[in-house]
Amino acid sequence: MELLQQIINGISLGSIYALIALGYTMVYGIVRLINFAHGDVYMAGAYIAYLIANRFSEETVWRFPLILLASMGGCSLLGMAIERVAYKPLRNRPRIATLTTAIGVSIFLENLVRVAIGPNFLGFPEIITRTSWEIKGITISNVQVVVPGCTVLLVLVLHYVVHKTKAGKAMRAVSFDRDVAMLMGVNVDNTIRITFAIGSALAAAAGVLVGIAYPRIDPYMGIMAGLKAFVSAVLGGIGIIPGAALGGLMMGVAEVMAVQLFSSSLKDAIAFVVLIVVLLVKPTGLLGKVASEKV
Amino acid sequence: MRAIENEFVRRFVVPAVASTALYWILVSIAYRNDYYMYVLTMCAINVIGATSLNLINGFTGQFSLGHAGFMAVGAYVAGSLTKFGHWPFVGALLAGMAGAAVAGFLVGLPTLRLRGDYLAIATLGFGEIIRMLIINSDKLGLKFLEGPRGVPGIKRYSTFGWAFFFAVVTVWILANYIWSTHGRACGAVKEDEVAAEAMGVGTTTYKVMSFTIGASFAGLAGGLHAHLLQLLHPASYDFLKSCDFLVMIVVGGMGNLTGSVLGALFVTLITEALRKLLELRMLAYAVGLICVMLFRPEGLFGTREFSLGALRFLAPRRPVSQVGGDKSGAT
Numbered sequence: 008m009e010l011l012q013q014i015i016n017g018i019s020l021g022s023i024y025a026l027i028a029l030g031y032t033m034v035y036g037i038v039r040l041i042n043f044a045h046g047d048v049y050m051a052g053a054y055i056a057y058l059i060a061n062r063f064s065e066e067t068v069w070r071f072p073l074i075l076l077a078s079m080g081g082c083s084l085l086g087m088a089i090e091r092v093a094y095k096p097l098r099n100r101p102r103i104a105t106l107t108t109a110i111g112v113s114i115f116l117e118n119l120v121r122v123a124i125g126p127n128f129l130g131f132p133e134i135i136t137r138t139s140w141e142i143k144g145i146t147i148s149n150v151q152v153v154v155p156g157c158t159v160l161l162v163l164v165l166h167y168v169v170h171k172t173k174a175g176k177a178m179r180a181v182s183f184d185r186d187v188a189m190l191m192g193v194n195v196d197n198t199i200r201i202t203f204a205i206g207s208a209l210a211a212a213a214g215v216l217v218g219i220a221y222p223r224i225d226p227y228m229g230i231m232a233g234l235k236a237f238v239s240a241v242l243g244g245i246g247i248i249p250g251a252a253l254g255g256l257m258m259g260v261a262e263v264m265a266v267q268l269f270s271s272s273l274k275d276a277i278a279f280v281v282l283i284v285v286l287l288v289k290p291t292g293l294l295g296k297v298a299s300e301k302v
Numbered sequence: 303m304r305a306i307e308n309e310f311v312r313r314f315v316v317p318a319v320a321s322t323a324l325y326w327i328l329v330s331i332a333y334r335n336d337y338y339m340y341v342l343t344m345c346a347i348n349v350i351g352a353t354s355l356n357l358i359n360g361f362t363g364q365f366s367l368g369h370a371g372f373m374a375v376g377a378y379v380a381g382s383l384t385k386f387g388h389w390p391f392v393g394a395l396l397a398g399m400a401g402a403a404v405a406g407f408l409v410g411l412p413t414l415r416l417r418g419d420y421l422a423i424a425t426l427g428f429g430e431i432i433r434m435l436i437i438n439s440d441k442l443g444l445k446f447l448e449g450p451r452g453v454p455g456i457k458r459y460s461t462f463g464w465a466f467f468f469a470v471v472t473v474w475i476l477a478n479y480i481w482s483t484h485g486r487a488c489g490a491v492k493e494d495e496v497a498a499e500a501m502g503v504g505t506t507t508y509k510v511m512s513f514t515i516g517a518s519f520a521g522l523a524g525g526l527h528a529h530l531l532q533l534l535h536p537a538s539y540d541f542l543k544s545c546d547f548l549v550m551i552v553v554g555g556m557g558n559l560t561g562s563v564l565g566a567l568f569v570t571l572i573t574e575a576l577r578k579l580l581e582l583r584m585l586a587y588a589v590g591l592i593c594v595m596l597f598r599p600e601g602l603f604g605t606r607e608f609s610l611g612a613l614r615f616l617a618p619r620r621p622v623s624q625v626g627g628d629k630s631g632a633t
Contacts, residue, residue, distance in 0.1 A: 041419060096596050102419075103365070104599040107552045108592050110545050115588035122581050234430070234541070241423060270441065272450065276434035279427040286424045287412055
């Protein structure tokens with residue numbers, strides 16, 4: 008029973024990691040960039056939701072979806088802006104230059120929020136009134152249903168966008184071979200922009216959901232969550248969308264288990280141990296295929 | 303300047319004289335000002351950290367993001383030896399270097415078969431694992447390391463003199479390594495691993511060698527850092543610290559030894575100068591970093607090494623060329 012309870016807690020956390028990991032994996036797949044600023048977009052999502060929720064305190068059924076959509080919209084604009092200003096000019100430069108700008112953007116966002124809103128922990132307003140049910144000794148709160156529920160919904164939408172729409176086809180083409188996609192008339196710039204927008208929107212959703220599930224936000228919340236989500240993306244196979252979702256869930260469950268079985272100070276360590284094991288045993292990730300390198 | 307013929311004079315006397323002169327100039331500027339001395343010491347420590355990271359990243363082409371982890375090993379070994387073992391400072395620093403070298407070897411051996419981004423992530427992971435081990439050290443039987451609380455009361459042995467001395471020695475050793483047979487082999491590994499292998503360069507050996515040497519100097523920087531801050535704390539050596547060194551070498555120019563010295567000085571001095579901005583400091587730092595990368599992605603100093611013989615440093619620079627990509631579809 009205890010085990011099942013922990014798995015339920017883990018799934019809730021894991022679906023948040025999964026949403027962030029999706030953005031990492033999509034951006035990596037398309038521009039081969041470890042977008043270190045992605046964790047901070049997630050933080051920005053949580054803060055946008057925080058600001059809106061404090062202005063808009065009317066209790067309606069629509070409160071949560073509206074805040075979620077607003078935050079996702081805001082962050083997709085933010086993501087596109089970051090891409091336009093910081094990454095696009097460096098697209099044909101060595102990757103280390105882009106990586107360094109990504110670190111710069113990350114520091115910028117953290118400190119912007121720190122200066123504009125404050126460095127302290129903030130309590131996230133209760134957008135969804137918490138209730139919990141007890142079934143055979145297992146406690147499930149409505150939040151633990153909403154969080155994975157939203158994740159599944161968003162992943163399905165993403166799956167539809169990537170596999171059934173023209174933009175999604177363009178995304179797959181660009182990630183497969185950018186030059187050939189360009190020759191085939193795919194607007195690569197637009198496709199990359201859309202990828203950043205979608206990835207950032209998913210991160211924003213994760214930010215809102217984390218605010219609901221663990222109602223405490225601070226400007227540096229994106230660093231560790233971002234790193235763990237990135238590890239999740241690697242675990243599932245970077246560049247592979249279902250892999251990111253699977254990796255995120257596994258990471259969440261593993262983390263909750265580690266805290267339960269060993270100690271809460273191992274919370275952050277488990278992610279990196281998982282990372283090292285994956286990289287040493289199967290660097291392409293769980294769902295990755297081995298691609299032989301051409302010389 | 304005419305090239306100096308005598309090998310001994312060129313390799314030993316000139317660097318010694320030049321650095322002694324530089325030392326006295328700096329000391330006379332910072333004379334009796336504790337803050338200036340602190341900043342200079344910090345500069346020297348960052349020079350050690352940045353140049354050693356550049357050996358791994360810039361000269362051997364192995365993208366490491368875990369430098370702070372090795373720094374932490376050096377700091378904790380050296381710091382606990384002087385505090386609990388009452389070792390002499392230099393002995394403790396050397397032990398810290400040795401500890402970091404062992405850590406570097408153990409981390410490097412399995413991870414260096416990964417390439418590019420995967421290596422970057424793996425080193426990042428190991429850096430964080432080292433930090434997590436320190437955070438959990440009190441539970442792992444090393445009670446005196448105090449886990450997440452850190453160890454206060456380290457003696458302030460890191461004077462500017464020592465830090466400067468070790469920085470000069472580090473740069474000298476790295477320069478001699480980089481422009482030796484082994485260093486050129488590392489350069490070959492960086493340029494094309496397969497071609498290097500085909501030419502008979504033992505790529506794994508050289509990768510591990512560079513990684514271990516780089517890690518050991520990171521340990522040296524860590525030992526000096528601990529004896530400057532007088533505190534051992536796991537939060538001093540997190541991912542952001544590794545990023546700091548990365549920023550220094552990228553700003554200075556990858557694979558440019560003097561560039562990373564200047565980059566380390568530049569970044570350290572800028573961060574200190576920005577202290578007046580208080581809250582806005584890191585914001586200004588981030589904007590500056592992004593601008594440097596956007597307008598000068600090869601780093602402020604490019605790949606041109608600075609030496610006394612080549613003061614063509616300020617020559618007019620080429621405009622940054624805009625290659626393809628911007629107007630896709632049209633190409």
